[in-house]
Amino acid sequence: GAPRLFFRSGLFVVGPESAGAHPGPACYRKGGPVTVTDANLVLGRLLPASFPCIFGPGEDQPLSPEASRKALEAVATEGNSFLTNGPCPASPLSLEEVAMGFVRVANEAMCR
Secondary structure, three states, rough: EEEEEEOOOOEEEEEEEOOOOOOOOOHOOOOOOOEEHHHHHOOOOOOOOOOOEEEEOOEEOOOOHEEEEHHHHHHHHHHHHHHHHOOOOOOOOOOHHHHHHHHOOOHHHHHO
């Protein structure tokens, strides 16, 4: 599985919770949470055509960029609400900026 993504008190948080293999990331089409895998898919770092059609309830579908976007949008909405209404109001972040923020946090954690 992949580390789950959260937005807490103005911070991007990655893990330590994991989506596991079942249900897996949102892009696996099994109702899983948003993960680093989903952020990488939204950023175009993963190509669905490069993966076999083994996802979804029947394990016969490709990865779902749409499911990744939808799951990441929910977290982005939460984060942007904090950013725009928090103690130091800021401009909202795009979906890609949110995805990259999570990837940077994950990379930093792995480096440590």
